[in-house]
Each structure stands twice: as C-alpha cells, then as structure tokens.
Amino acid sequence: MTVRTRFAPSPTGYLHIGGVRTALFNWLLAKQAGGQFILRIDDTDADRNVAEALQPILDGFRWLGIDWDEGPEVGGPCGPYFQSQRGEFYRSAAEELLASGAAYWDYSRPDEIQAERAAAEAEGKPYVPSRRWMAETEAERARFEGEGRQAVVRLKMPREGTCAFDDLVRGQMEFEWEKEADHVIQRADGSCLYHLANVVDDQAFGITHVVRAVEHLANTPRQIFIAQSLGYPLPTYAHLPFVAEPGSKNKLSKRKLDKYLKHPDFKSLHEHGEKVMQGLGRQPESATFNPVIVDFYREVGYLPEAILNYLLLLGWSLDDHTEDFDRAAMIEAFSLERVVKAPASFDPAKLMSFQHRYEMRLDLETRYQGCRKFLIAAGWMSDDAAADIEARARAVVEAAGDRIRVAGDVLEYSPFFLLDRSLEYEPKAFKKRVLSDAQATERLAIFRDAVPSLEDPSVAGWEAFLQSLLEREGWSIGQVIHALRVAVTGSAVGFGMYESLAILGPEVVARRIDETIAEATRQQAATS
C-alpha cells in the first residue's frame, strides 16, 4: 500500500514552527516510503478565514523545500483540496450517519447544552448529553421546529465499551466511549465541522497515516467513530508531542512573543533578527516577525536546511551521536518509532548553532550570493553593480568568514559599503582606543601620513606597509592597530586588519583617519 500522509493547516496567515515540524515528519514518512505528501486546507470555519492568509503558509513550505504532491496550486486527483469547497461530501456523509443512526438531529439551544455541561461539572461528573432535544423521527423534528428551534447534527456516541487503537508514537491507546460527548458535526446553517470533514477527507484522499500533534489525541475516538460508522478503514495514527516554549513545557504559541522575549536566548535570537531588519532599513512586520513563525527566518536569511535539521532533532533522534542530516539522510533515517513522547522545548541557541554550522559549510560563492540579496535589499549595492563593487562585497564576505552566521549579518559591515558616509564610532571603543590612549592620535597621524607611500594596496601589501612602519617607528603592533581599527571602521571588533585596509583602499583609509583625528580633537576640546 502506498503511504499517503497529509498536513492540514488552517489559513491563519502564519506558518508556525511547530506546524513545520509536524509537516516535516509527515513529509519524511511519505518520501521514505515513496508515497505522497498532501497539503489540505482546513478552512471549514468561514468566519475564521482571513483573506490572503494561505499564501504565507504555502510560501513558507516552498522556501523550506517541503513540497507537496497534491494540494493547493499543484492540484491532484482527489481535489479540491480546500475543505470549504467540499461541503457536498460532508453533507452526504452527515446524511448517511443520520440514516444509520450514528448521528441525530439535535434541537437544543447552545445555552441549554451549556447548562447541562455546567451541571455535570458542578457535580464533578463527566458530561453525558441528556439527548432531550434529540429528534429521530420526522414527527419529533416537526414538533421541535414548531417551537422555533433549529437543529444541528450530533454524533450519537456509544455509551459503553472502549475505543482502542494503536498509536505509532504512544503505543496502545484506550478510551471509554461513555466519556465522549455527542459532538456536533453539522452546524445549524448546514455547514459541516472539522471532525466530520477531517475523516471524510482522509478517506477520500486515501490517507494511510495520520500524523498530527498530540492535542488531537483526545479527538481520535470520535473520529474513529465517524470512520467506522461510515464503513471506512482506519488510518494508522501517530500523535506527536508538541513543541514547547523555551525553558518550559507549555505549548509554543505565536501569541506570547512578549513572554518569550524574557527568555535570554529567545531574546537574543529576536534581537539578532531586528538588527538585520535595521540594516535593511525596514520596520519588521509586527505580526510575523516572530521566531515562532517561519517568515522570521526567511527574512533574516537563515538556511532552510539548518531549520529542518534542527526541527528534525526536536523530539526525534537516530542514536546517541548523529546530528547532521541533509534531506536525503533525513528521509533515509526517519522513523516514528524513535519520536520522543515528551514535549520538547524550542531552543533558540541550538537553532542558531545549526544555522551557523550550515552557513559555514557553504562555499564562498554560495554564501556571497546569499549575502548579496541583503546588500541589494538594503540599497548598498545594485543588482547590476560594477565589477569592482561586486569584488569588494565578495571580499567583505570572505574576510568576515565565520562572523557571518546568517546571510543578513553581512549588514553588520556597513563601513565597508557606505564609503562616503562618515563613521559612527562606538562610543566605548572610541574612548578606550582613541581618547584614553595619549599617543593614539599621534600614531594615527604618522600612519596616515605614510599612506601615500603605500606601494601595493593588496592585503599583503598593507601588511608589509604596516610592518615596515612598525620597524621604523619602533612600535609594537598593539600600539597602533586598535586605534587604527576604530579609526577606519568605527568599531573595536571586526575581521582582519589588513583585509579591512585592503577592502577600504588607501583613500578611504586616509580620509577616515583624518576624520577620526578631527573627532578626537573635537571631543577633547569639549571635555577640557
């Protein structure tokens, strides 16, 4: 039998990182079995559907490389893949359920059901519907309707025995039927609800493995009841633990950003992203610029492979040492049997570590192309930039090396791109390396005066130039290099000094030293 799995997002506008993991596991399962992964859109609740809310989800999956064999935009033999377009199937299933006695017309009003429920809860007893407003004959229906009541369709759940099924992650599960309430499957307006739609579609799409988050575990008995009443074969179930908040076991929610920002690692991941946005000169989209949502990572320049690898290991492991999985390795190695039962909390620091590792594995040209997009988006270079501009940008990426953990980090190096703009000095660095060192400006001036004599503007040339200057003046390298770095980049930290000088070129170097000396003079005058 061909393995067919599915992921069924609601069009909420955002792709949740936990949802991605669920989708990934489904995708992996289908791929490794040579089966199909299907995307179905669960939009049975018309009230909750936001216009344009599907695109970000589809874009997110595409970006991650989680492709679907059937679903929106690609179609397939079982379409339509939108539940909102499949109402007729659900209604006929509801009719069948009604006809066989597995469901009934219920004329209760919401407040009446609520009262029953509240009474049961007050007594500490499980809620068992009284079925007082159940109508099973036309006469009964007419009587209730005469009272001006409207009907929903409810499942007539068994009141004895148990529902047992095997869960590939959790093992043998057993629920007592009598603890199950009579769930509504069709609204008063005739539209159908999730549980019915879900079961009907899984059957219609030939889904063999239902792999979903554990919050659906409690829903399974009623879905099994529907499937069995309709004479469907049961799929294999597997309920995945949810992804928890950093440092806690609560389900990760996209609505609790403020809370998560109190977690140091989460905070620094978020701030890192904000810094990239700042470099782009863009105000982050407040609704989606959230590490819980996939868009965040795409905007900051993360690599999909890194995110997938991290997510794979969040609640799953192959053994005690294998950490690196590319797509092929994941597909090969994945198994539901090794999914951990306990929820796993999202660890921002570890995600970053994977990202960094994957970024470092890229060859220079690939890394450069990733960074280039950000340089263009920031307006620091144009798509058709001159060869020397491209060369300089490439040199920055190469010199920055492992300091660029995420493509967007290239925007940290504005002093190498915005050559005409005057530097903003880091106050502390300027003070420590320029102001508080009595001879710093003196040495800078000597260095600057020597610049016109530079013969070779290459990295090696600058090194030779500085070395001979050190020899001539009797300085140690530490006596000049720190102030020099601040003078030409504005910062006390950065990549190699000679690379920095070579990228900037003698003219910019000389000008910036002049400006630094002037700034130091100005500040000294202001304080004395």
Add this chain to the structure above:
RNA sequence: GGCCCCAUCGUCUAGCGGUUAGGACACCGGCCUUUCACGCCGGCGACACGGGUUCGAAUCCCGUUGGGGUCACCA
C-alpha cells in the same frame, strides 16, 4: 474539575536489567591571536520522590509529586 498524556544535565537527547549514565547546544576556564569570531583542550552539570519485582534498576510494576494537553455550532 472529568478524561488523557508526559517525566535523564539549564535545553535537545542516548540508554530498551549489570555503563565511571554517553553526545550535542548553552555556560565556565585555558590555549591560539592585532580585536572579535572560529578552532582546539579542559571543566561544571541529570536519572523528580516513595514503595515494590530482581542477585542487580535510569531501565519493569504501583503510588505520590510535578508538568502538560483536552473537554466549542475552532481547527
């Protein structure tokens, strides 16, 4: 509250009766070094608790505690 689930370092995990309880991330030291970063070396650090079963429990059973999920005319 009813029902259900879960429980190994701070975090992700390995472990499926006998291990000095292993690895990764983070953290802390040191080395390297023109700064930062990388890298390398080292360190800190866990079986929630109580009963059983057993010659022997992180591993099996029961209970306690703790944490979580779910109880819609949402999905």
